[in-house]
Amino acid sequence: MTTIQKKPVDPTAHLTAEDIENLGKELDAIRQEVLDTRGERDARYIRRVIKAQRGLEAGSRALLLFSIFPPAWIAGTTGLSIAKILDNMEVGHNIMHGQWDWMRDPKIHSTTWEWDNATPSDMWKHSHNELHHTYTNVVGKDNDLGYGIMRVDEDQRWQPFFLAQPLWNFINACFFEYGIAAYDLELGKNLAIPKEKRSEEFKTGVKRTLGKIRKQATKDYLVHPALSIPTGSFLPTLAANVTANVVRNLWTHSVIMCGHFPEGVETFEKKSIDGETRGEWYLRQMLGSANISGGRALHMMTGNLSFQIEHHLFPDLPSNRYAEVAPQVQALFEKYGLAYHTGPLPKQVYSAWHKIVRLSLPNGWLAETTPVNAPKQLAKLYKMTTGGPKVRRAIEARDRQEARRRAEADAA
Amino acid sequence: MTDTLVRPNDLDRSWRSRLSRVAEAATTPLLPADYLDLVAPLRSGTDLRARIVSVHPETRDAATIVLKPGADWAGHVPGQYLRIGIDVNGVREWRAYSLTHGPRADGLISITVKAVPDGKVSNHLVHAARPGTLVHLEQATGDFVLDPSQTRLLFVTAGSGVTPVIGMLRNLFPVTDAGVVDLPRSKRLDIVVVHVAPSEPDSIFLDNLRELDSHGSITLVPRYDDQHGVLDVDALADLVPDLAERTTYACGPGGLLDALTEHHAEKGLELFTEQFRAGFVEAGDGGTLTIGDITVEADGATPLLDVAEAAGALMPSGCRMGVCFGCVVPLKEGAVRDLRNGAITTADPISSANGGVPIQTCINAAAGPCTIDR
Ligand SMILES: Cc1cc2nc3c(=O)[nH]c(=O)nc-3n(C[C@H](O)[C@H](O)[C@H](O)COP(=O)(O)OP(=O)(O)OC[C@H]3O[C@@H](n4cnc5c(N)ncnc54)[C@H](O)[C@@H]3O)c2cc1C
Ligand code: FES
Numbered sequence: 001m002t003t004i005q006k007k008p009v010d011p012t013a014h015l016t017a018e019d020i021e022n023l024g025k026e027l028d029a030i031r032q033e034v035l036d037t038r039g040e041r042d043a044r045y046i047r048r049v050i051k052a053q054r055g056l057e058a059g060s061r062a063l064l065l066f067s068i069f070p071p072a073w074i075a076g077t078t079g080l081s082i083a084k085i086l087d088n089m090e091v092g093h094n095i096m097h098g099q100w101d102w103m104r105d106p107k108i109h110s111t112t113w114e115w116d117n118a119t120p121s122d123m124w125k126h127s128h129n130e131l132h133h134t135y136t137n138v139v140g141k142d143n144d145l146g147y148g149i150m151r152v153d154e155d156q157r158w159q160p161f162f163l164a165q166p167l168w169n170f171i172n173a174c175f176f177e178y179g180i181a182a183y184d185l186e187l188g189k190n191l192a193i194p195k196e197k198r199s200e201e202f203k204t205g206v207k208r209t210l211g212k213i214r215k216q217a218t219k220d221y222l223v224h225p226a227l228s229i230p231t232g233s234f235l236p237t238l239a240a241n242v243t244a245n246v247v248r249n250l251w252t253h254s255v256i257m258c259g260h261f262p263e264g265v266e267t268f269e270k271k272s273i274d275g276e277t278r279g280e281w282y283l284r285q286m287l288g289s290a291n292i293s294g295g296r297a298l299h300m301m302t303g304n305l306s307f308q309i310e311h312h313l314f315p316d317l318p319s320n321r322y323a324e325v326a327p328q329v330q331a332l333f334e335k336y337g338l339a340y341h342t343g344p345l346p347k348q349v350y351s352a353w354h355k356i357v358r359l360s361l362p363n364g365w366l367a368e369t370t371p372v373n374a375p376k377q378l379a380k381l382y383k384m385t386t387g388g389p390k391v392r393r394a395i396e397a398r399d400r401q402e403a404r405r406r407a408e409a410d411a412a
Numbered sequence: 413m414t415d416t417l418v419r420p421n422d423l424d425r426s427w428r429s430r431l432s433r434v435a436e437a438a439t440t441p442l443l444p445a446d447y448l449d450l451v452a453p454l455r456s457g458t459d460l461r462a463r464i465v466s467v468h469p470e471t472r473d474a475a476t477i478v479l480k481p482g483a484d485w486a487g488h489v490p491g492q493y494l495r496i497g498i499d500v501n502g503v504r505e506w507r508a509y510s511l512t513h514g515p516r517a518d519g520l521i522s523i524t525v526k527a528v529p530d531g532k533v534s535n536h537l538v539h540a541a542r543p544g545t546l547v548h549l550e551q552a553t554g555d556f557v558l559d560p561s562q563t564r565l566l567f568v569t570a571g572s573g574v575t576p577v578i579g580m581l582r583n584l585f586p587v588t589d590a591g592v593v594d595l596p597r598s599k600r601l602d603i604v605v606v607h608v609a610p611s612e613p614d615s616i617f618l619d620n621l622r623e624l625d626s627h628g629s630i631t632l633v634p635r636y637d638d639q640h641g642v643l644d645v646d647a648l649a650d651l652v653p654d655l656a657e658r659t660t661y662a663c664g665p666g667g668l669l670d671a672l673t674e675h676h677a678e679k680g681l682e683l684f685t686e687q688f689r690a691g692f693v694e695a696g697d698g699g700t701l702t703i704g705d706i707t708v709e710a711d712g713a714t715p716l717l718d719v720a721e722a723a724g725a726l727m728p729s730g731c732r733m734g735v736c737f738g739c740v741v742p743l744k745e746g747a748v749r750d751l752r753n754g755a756i757t758t759a760d761p762i763s764s765a766n767g768g769v770p771i772q773t774c775i776n777a778a779a780g781p782c783t784i785d786r
Contacts, residue, residue, distance in 0.1 A: 038502070039501040039502045039503075040499070040501050040502040041502075042502055043499060043502030043503075044502075051450055054442075054446065054447055054450060055450070058447055061438075098724060101724035101726075102502075102503060102724055103499070103502055103503055103504060104503055104504040104505075104721060104724075104726065105499075105504050106726050107446075109726055111704075111726060112726070114441035114442075115441060116441060212441075215437070215440045215441070216440065216441075218437055218440075219437055219438055219439075219440050222437075223434065223437045223438045224438060227438070
């Protein structure tokens with residue numbers, strides 16, 4: 001992927017400023033229609049989901065008190081994993097977006113909600129709602145793009161360090177909740193600052209995050225296993241909690257990767273969002289997100305982030321409405337000649353991983369490598385990895401020149 | 413502790429607190445209550461709630477709602493009101509309603525609601541509320557209650573203003589299937605009720621008042637606007653000749669209460685009033701309202717409470733008419749206008765530095781840009 005501004009063919013080139021404003025108005029109208037009809041049905045939906053989530057969690061944890069028996073372990077661990085996923089996705093993520101604030105129920109409100117996750121909800125709200133949703137896919141501004149540790153764009157200069165990024169990404173997926181906590185704290189940036197110069201805000205943030213992690217860990221790894229001791233189930237229950245947390249982490253990581261990473265999703269330059277109009281903001285959200293297709297259960301388990309496009313256009317509409325507005329949104333993509341990226345989960349996950357692997361290698365390397373030229377390509381990669389920046393730049397320049405020549409030859 | 417004597421009660425309590433700490437550690441980040449409330453919402457120790465038991469129509473546009481309150485309901489004195497929070501079209505709305513009965517043996521409580529035109533909550537309660545619905549409550553409050561030392565009373569009620577008075581009368585003169593029960597405590601009372609309504613069929617509780625009247629418990633003086641013309645307060649002495657010897661309790665529209673207050677003050681008579689809504693007179697230019705990270709345009713006629721709630725903020729509230737101070741929040745910057753009299757309150761730098769000027773959001777509107785805290 002290359003920022004849209006540097007692409008040979010800008011996928012929005014055919015749109016006039018007027019088109020973009022009209023597109024914005026049509027999206028506003030879709031949003032207004034939902035606001036006008038928001039009511040009891042929606043309230044009933046979220047209450048039902050919360051009730052089901054709590055029932056499932058309580059039931060699974062009760063079952064796990066007997067986790068020494070394999071069927072109880074399997075059913076309990078499955079249930080707990082699903083409960084944790086529901087808590088984080090359909091319930092927590094969406095409530096913290098303010099999707100249900102209109103109900104004025106203090107128990108289901110973005111300002112009071114806390115979730116089953118390492119990062120305290122208000123810190124997550126800042127980095128997610130204020131930064132990611134505002135600067136979606138703007139390179140250098142949206143830290144969700146690679147979480148500051150990955151190469152997510154051809155324009156980022158390749159370094160040998162990035163060879164390991166598939167591994168980083170996998171480790172991040174397994175410990176995703178801690179990854180998010182570190183990311184909400186801007187841990188990397190802050191650790192680079194000398195200890196005495198770190199901000200008070202960072203220090204209290206660390207304290208609060210550690211406090212939250214301690215409570216979460218006490219529940220999952222101490223209290224719940226301890227309560228299972230009477231049946232001799234301490235260790236199996238501990239294992240069940242570890243499993244459920246890892247399953248939740250892998251799942252949420254995959255869903256989130258599918259939202260902005262699959263091939264075809266666009267990124268943007270920092271400069272391009274100066275003085276952005278509402279229509280242009282909408283356009284960036286449309287091009288910067290991808291959906292996952294599937295059935296109702298899948299949508300529920302992804303917190304309706306399978307409608308990532310709709311979610312990014314209307315982050316504060318109740319999640320149960322995304323499926324309803326999706327056909328209208330898709331029709332607008334068609335009307336304005338834009339690509340609506342969607343695909344089944346395995347395809348999107350593969351696509352996102354493929355991109356991560358591709359970008360972990362120098363530009364063009366993966367595409368150019370064939371079984372025949374593999375030894376030569378590996379030698380080149382070895383040289384680029386072990387040589388200094390100068391060597392890399394020389395090889396990159398030569399590659400670019402060759403590519404240009406080939407393109408000219410093709411054209412002639 | 414001075415010596416080692418541990419009472420069983422203390423032991424019990426420390427065990428319970430230890431248990432509840434374990435329960436909290438097991439349910440974090442939620443509370444054990446979040447789970448228990450799903451199965452036992454009316455239990456003791458949780459937020460006060462109630463379940464609608466039944467809805468009885470009183471007139472075309474009024475109904476009595478019978479509620480089973482949660483275990484922590486602390487009871488009430490007849491004449492008091494409670495606040496009820498009910499979800500109307502998915503949105504939690506809080507309103508005040510007078511309790512229309514004395515303490516009941518079955519522990520149930522009731523309110524009687526008249527649907528006002530375009531009224532969100534009153535229409536919902538009268539026409540759409542279903543038995544089984546869970547609602548939220550606050551404990552009864554209000555000082556519109558009888559002074560037991562007074563025996564000669566005059567009640568002036570207008571429209572739905574009859575509700576707190578019915579609560580008092582039902583407590584004094586319970587009615588069973590066999591008719592009105594004469595209680596010793598009510599023997600010495602001499603009560604006149606001037607009951608005002610637009611017309612006879614619109615009159616809530618008319619049957620109850622008539623029954624008490626024919627039993628001799630009260631003297632009922634009904635006044636229907638369509639038959640008798642609008643009640644002239646100065647002519648009250650014609651309807652109640654011994655007016656000067658009575659303590660007056662009045663509940664009804666602001667205009668009637670204002671006239672009564674003036675009339676009684678002039679004559680030096682004792683008067684207790686209850687009002688259901690504030691009379692707003694002054695509106696002016698509005699401004700931008702900021703609450704935390706929410707910014708909205710607030711016009712000069714809408715209370716800040718309504719503006720903030722519509723913008724999705726969670727605001728403290730109470731009577732919504734300026735009497736309970738349940739909605740007070742600090743004004744950090746800017747100015748607000750009291751909708752009842754136009755008085756402007758401005759946040760000055762000194763009070764802002766000290767947390768802001770406390771204002772009631774239910775009767776103040778924006779008077780230019782203003783910033784409040786929750
Ligand atoms: C202490 C106290 C006790 C009360 N006791 C009772 C009671 O026992 N029975 C009862 O029916 N009501 C009672 N009320 C009034 C009740 O709280 C609500 O204000 C009323 O039901 C209207 O609410 P709503 O949501 O239907 O109207 P809203 O949707 O809030 O208002 C709709 C329209 O009705 C107007 N309006 C608001 N309140 C009234 C009113 N009281 N009369 C006429 N128009 C109004 C508004 O200005 C607006 O134009 C009491 C109020 C207080 C403060
Ligand atoms: S809500 Fe009672 S004074 Fe404002």
